[in-house]
Amino acid sequence: MLYFSKLKITFITLISLFFILIASSNLFKFENILLKKNINLGLDLQGGSYLLLEIDNKPVINQKLQNLTITLRSYFKGKNIKLVNFKLQEDKIFFNVNENDKQKVFEIFNDEKSEINPYYPRFKSHQLEINEIDSFLVVNFSKQGLVKLKTSSQEQALEIVRRRIDEIGTNEPNILKRGNDRVLVELPGLDDPMRIKSLLGKTANLTFRFVSNNDEDTFGNEQLNYEDEEGSEFVSKRIILSGDNLLDAQPRMDSESNETVVTFTLDRVGAKRFGKATSTGIGRQLAIILDGKIISAPVIRDTIASGSGQISGGFTFQSATDLALLLRSGALPAPLNIIEERTVGPDLGQDSIDAGIIALIIGFVLVIGFIIIKYKIFGIITNIALVINLLLLVGVLTLFEATLTLPGIAGIILTVGMAVDANVLIFERIKEELKNEKNNLIAFDSGYTKSKTAILDANITTLLAAFILFFMGSGPIKGFSITLGVGIFTTLFSVYFIARLLTVLYISKNKEKEIAI
Amino acid sequence: MIAFNKYYNQFNILSVSLVVISLLFLIFKGLNFGIDFKGGTLIELRSSDSKVNVSSLRDKFNQMNLGDISVKKFGNDTDYLIKFENKDSKKNIIEDIKKDLIGSFGNNIDFRRVENVGPKVSAELLKSGIIAISVALALMLIYIWIRFEWQFSLGAICALFHDVIVTLGLFSLLGLEINLSIIAAVLTIVGYSMNDTVVIFDRVRENLRKYADIKIFELTNISINETLSRTLITSITTLLALVSIFIFGGEILKGFSLAMIFGVIFGTYSSIYIANTILVRLNVSQKTILKDEEKN
Numbered sequence: 017m018l019y020f021s022k023l024k025i026t027f028i029t030l031i032s033l034f035f036i037l038i039a040s041s042n043l044f045k046f047e048n049i050l051l052k053k054n055i056n057l058g059l060d061l062q063g064g065s066y067l068l069l070e071i072d073n074k075p076v077i078n079q080k081l082q083n084l085t086i087t088l089r090s091y092f093k094g095k096n097i098k099l100v101n102f103k104l105q106e107d108k109i110f111f112n113v114n115e116n117d118k119q120k121v122f123e124i125f126n127d128e129k130s131e132i133n134p135y136y137p138r139f140k141s142h143q144l145e146i147n148e149i150d151s152f153l154v155v156n157f158s159k160q161g162l163v164k165l166k167t168s169s170q171e172q173a174l175e176i177v178r179r180r181i182d183e184i185g186t187n188e189p190n191i192l193k194r195g196n197d198r199v200l201v202e203l204p205g206l207d208d209p210m211r212i213k214s215l216l217g218k219t220a221n222l223t224f225r226f227v228s229n230n231d232e233d234t235f236g237n238e239q240l241n242y243e244d245e246e247g248s249e250f251v252s253k254r255i256i257l258s259g260d261n262l263l264d265a266q267p268r269m270d271s272e273s274n275e276t277v278v279t280f281t282l283d284r285v286g287a288k289r290f291g292k293a294t295s296t297g298i299g300r301q302l303a304i305i306l307d308g309k310i311i312s313a314p315v316i317r318d319t320i321a322s323g324s325g326q327i328s329g330g331f332t333f334q335s336a337t338d339l340a341l342l343l344r345s346g347a348l349p350a351p352l353n354i355i356e357e358r359t360v361g362p363d364l365g366q367d368s369i370d371a372g373i374i375a376l377i378i379g380f381v382l383v384i385g386f387i388i389i390k391y392k393i394f395g396i397i398t399n400i401a402l403v404i405n406l407l408l409l410v411g412v413l414t415l416f417e418a419t420l421t422l423p424g425i426a427g428i429i430l431t432v433g434m435a436v437d438a439n440v441l442i443f444e445r446i447k448e449e450l451k452n453e454k455n456n457l458i459a460f461d462s463g464y465t466k467s468k469t470a471i472l473d474a475n476i477t478t479l480l481a482a483f484i485l486f487f488m489g490s491g492p493i494k495g496f497s498i499t500l501g502v503g504i505f506t507t508l509f510s511v512y513f514i515a516r517l518l519t520v521l522y523i524s525k526n527k528e529k530e531i532a533i
Numbered sequence: 534m535i536a537f538n539k540y541y542n543q544f545n546i547l548s549v550s551l552v553v554i555s556l557l558f559l560i561f562k563g564l565n566f567g568i569d570f571k572g573g574t575l576i577e578l579r580s581s582d583s584k585v586n587v588s589s590l591r592d593k594f595n596q597m598n599l600g601d602i603s604v605k606k607f608g609n610d611t612d613y614l615i616k617f618e619n620k621d622s623k624k625n626i627i628e629d630i631k632k633d634l635i636g637s638f639g640n641n642i643d644f645r646r647v648e649n650v651g652p653k654v655s656a657e658l659l660k661s662g663i664i665a666i667s668v669a670l671a672l673m674l675i676y677i678w679i680r681f682e683w684q685f686s687l688g689a690i691c692a693l694f695h696d697v698i699v700t701l702g703l704f705s706l707l708g709l710e711i712n713l714s715i716i717a718a719v720l721t722i723v724g725y726s727m728n729d730t731v732v733i734f735d736r737v738r739e740n741l742r743k744y745a746d747i748k749i750f751e752l753t754n755i756s757i758n759e760t761l762s763r764t765l766i767t768s769i770t771t772l773l774a775l776v777s778i779f780i781f782g783g784e785i786l787k788g789f790s791l792a793m794i795f796g797v798i799f800g801t802y803s804s805i806y807i808a809n810t811i812l813v814r815l816n817v818s819q820k821t822i823l824k825d826e827e828k829n
Contacts, residue, residue, distance in 0.1 A: 210625075210627070213625070214625070355650075355653055356649065356650050357647065357648065358646075358647070358648045358649075359644075359646065359647040359648070360646050361644065361645045363643075363645065364645040367783065368783055371782050371786075372782060372783070374781045375778045375780075375782035375783075378781055379773060379775075379776075379778065382773040382774070382776075382777060383770045383774060386773060387770070390766060422783075422785055422786060423714055423717060423789065425782075426786055426789060426790065429774045429778050429782075430721070430771070430775070430778075432770075433770045433771035433772070433773060434725075434767070434770075434771055436766070437763075437770075437771075440763050441763055444760070469735055470731065470732045473731040473735060474728040474729075474731055474732055475728075477673060477676065477727040477728045478724040478725070478727075480672050480673065480676060481669055481720045484668055484669045484672065484720060485665070485720050485721075488661050488662075488664065488668070489716075489717065490658075490713070492713070492714070493713055493716070496714075
C-alpha cells in the first residue's frame with residue numbers, strides 16, 4: 017500500500033490541479049470553454065420562483081366525449097344502426113341500441129382496423145373501451161387512451177406555458193414535464209411571481225359570439241356574466257371566431273376614445289368569417305368572450321373586411337398588455353392549477369449564501385484545529401487532504417455544472433466533518449500496529465491494509481443514503497444528496513491518494529525514527 | 534480499557550424505554566408536520582416597522598379567515614414566519630394578503646419567502662418521504678446482510694430503528710417541525726449510524742477470527758475499546774461541523790442540523806450499546822462466522 021510510482025504521482029497531481037483549476041473558475045472569469053463553467057445556484061440561493069402546475073384534464077375529456085357522441089351517432093347511422101338515449105356521466109358515454117345490432121357495435125369497436133376507435137399496436141390497446149352495463153352500452157377512454165390524451169394535452173400546455181413566459185422575458189426559465197399531467201416552472205431571479213401566476217392561471221379561450229336574446233337560436237344560447245361581474249347577456253352557442261384565428265394582438269391607445277384597447281389581426285379564414293358576420297349582423301351585439309366571461313359586447317356598426325379589429329373593455333395598460341400576450345401565445349388545452357409554489361426573494365437567497373459560507377468556514381476551522389491538536393504532523397497531512405478534498409468537491413460540482421442549494425452547502429460542511437473519518441480510521445489502526453511492530457514501513461502498510469474494509473463499508477452506507485435522497489428528493493434535497501454523494505468520492509480520492517502520498521513521503525524520510533501519531 | 538459491557542443491561546433497558554416513550558409520543562402527541570407534509574402556506578416576512586409585531590400580525594391574519602394560523606419570530610427581530618392552512622385553497626391569496634398588510638402597516642413589508650403547498654402535493658411528499666426512509670432501511674439491511682452474518686444485520690437494524698425512532702420522538706416531544714429537510718436529515722442519520730456500527734462490527738468479526746476462546750461478552754468490549762478513539766474523533770468532527778451549521782447556517786437549516794446533531798449522538802450511542810448487545814444476546818461465537826465462511 018505504500019509504493020507510489022512516478023507515473024502515479026504525476027497523475028494524482030494532474031487530476032488535483034485540473035479540478036482545482038475548474039473550481040477556481042467560480043471566482044475568476046476565464047475565456048476557455050472548459051473553465052467558463054460555474055456552479056449553478058439553486059432557487060433558494062439566488063432567489064426565484066418554483067411553480068408546479070397541474071393540468072385539469074376533466075374538461076378536455078368531457079369535451080372529447082361530447083364530440084364523440086356526435087361522431088358515433090352519425091357513423092353508425094351510416095351503417096344503419098341507430099344509437100339512442102345518449103347520456104354523458106362520469107367520463108362515460110351511455111347509449112342504447114337494438115338487441116340485434118349489439119354484436120355489430122362491439123365488433124366495430126374491437127376491430128383493430130376500426131375507423132372510430134384507433135388501435136395502438138404498441139400497447140395492444142384501443143383508444144376506447146366498450147362494455148355492457150345493465151341495458152346500456154358504455155363507452156369510455158381506455159387506460160392507454162387516457163394516457164395519450166393526457167400526454168398530448170401536457171405537450172400543448174408546455175408549449176403555451178413556454179410561449180407565455182418567453183413573452184414576459186424572464187431570464188433562463190426552466191420549464192419541464194412532470195408525470196403526465198404536470199408542468200414544472202422554475203423562474204430564477206423572479207421575486208414576485210404574481211403576474212406570471214395570473215397569466216398561467218388563465219386558459220385564454222377567446223370566442224366571438226352573437227348576443228341573442230331570443231330562444232330561437234338554432235344552436236341554443238347560454239347566459240354569461242360580464243368580467244366585472246356586473247350584468248350578464250344571453251349569447252349564442254355558435255362560435256363566429258375563436259382565438260385560433262388570431263395572428264397577432266397588441267395593446268394600443270385608442271386616439272378617439274382615449275382608452276387602452278387590444279388590437280388584433282386575423283388569419284385568412286378568420287378575416288373571411290369576421291367580414292361575413294359583421295356584414296350580416298349590422299346592428300347586433302357581438303360578444304367577445306374570454307374563459308366564459310364577456311369582456312365586452314359592442315354593437316356592430318359596419319362591415320369589417322380588413323381582418324383586424326379591436327377589443328375594448330375598460331382595460332388598464334397592464335391588463336391590455338396581458339390580454340394581448342395571452343391572445344398571442346394561444347389558449348391552453350385545459351385549465352392549469354398551481355399546486356405547489358415556492359418563492360424566495362433575492363436578499364434572503366444572499367443571506368442564505370452568506371450564512372452558509374460563514375458556517376462552512378467556521379466548521380472547517382473547528383475541524384482543522386481539532387485534527388491538528390489530535391494528530392500533530394499527521395493532522396497537517398489530513399488537513400492538506402481535507403482542503404484539497406473540498407477543492408475537488410467544488411471542482412467536480414463545477415465541471416458538471418451541478419446546482420448548489422442551501423442544503424447542498426450543508427452537505428459540503430457535513431462532508432468536511434465526515435471526510436476525516438477515513439484518515440482517522442487509518443491513523444488509529446496504524447497506532448495499534450505500531451505497538452507491536454517496530455518497523456515503521458510495515459506498521460503503516462498494514463495499517464492501511466487492515467482499515468480498508470471498514471472504510472469501504474462506512475462510505476458505501478453513506479453513499480446508499482445519498483442515492484436514495486437523489487432519487488426520492490426534490491429540488492433543494494437533491495442538491496444535498498449530490499454534494500454528499502460526490503463528497504464521498506472526493507474524500508476517498510484525497511485520503512487514498514493525497515493523504516497517503518504525503519504520509520509515504522514523511523515516513524520514508526523518517527524510516528528509523530520513532531513515529532508518534 | 535473501559536468496561537462498556539458492565540452496563541449492557543442497564544443501557545438496554547434505557548434504550549427500550551426510550552423507544553417505547555418515543556413511540557408513545559409519536560402515537561399520542563404526533564409530529565408537528567410543516568406545510569410540506571400538511572399542505573398550506575408559509576410566508577417569511579421582514580418589516581422594521583414598530584407597529585409590526587407577533588400579536589399585531591396575528592390579529593391581522595385572524596381577520597382574514599384563513600383557518601389555522603401560526604405567527605412567530607424567525608431569527609432576528611424584524612423577521613416573522615407566518616403559516617396558515619389556506620383551507621379553501623383561495624387563489625391569489627398571497628397578493629391579497631400583501632395588499633391587506635400594506636394597507637394597515639404601510640409599505641415597509643417585504644415577503645422574503647413564500648411557500649404554498651397544495652393538499653395533493655403534500656400527501657405525495659409525505660408518501661415519498663416515508664418510502665425513502667423505508668427504502669433506505671431496507672437497502673442498509675440488504676447491504677449488511679451481504680457483508681455480515683444475520684446476527685450482525687439484526688443488531689445493525691435494531692440500532693438504526695432506535696436512532697430513527699428516538700430522533701423522531703424527540704422532535705415530537707419538543708414539537709419541532711418536520712419538513713422535507715428533516716427527511717434528508719433522517720436519511721443521513723441512517724447512513725451515519727450504519728457507518729458507525731459497521732466499523733465496530735468489522736472489528737468484532739476480525740477479533741472473532743483471532744480469538745477463539747474469548748466470549749462475545751468480552752470480545753465486544755475489546756472491539757468497542759479498540760475502535761473507541763475513532764468513534765469519538767469522527768463524532769466530534771461531525772458534530773463540530775453540524776454545530777457550526779446550527780449556529781451560523783441561518784434559520785432555514787436549524788431544524789436540519791438539530792435533527793442531525795441528535796442523530797449523530799444517538800447513532801454513536803446505539804453502535805456501542807444496541808448493535809453490540811444484540812450480538813451478545815444472540816450468543817455469537819467464532820463458529821457463527823466460520824460456519825458462514827465454510828458455506829461460501
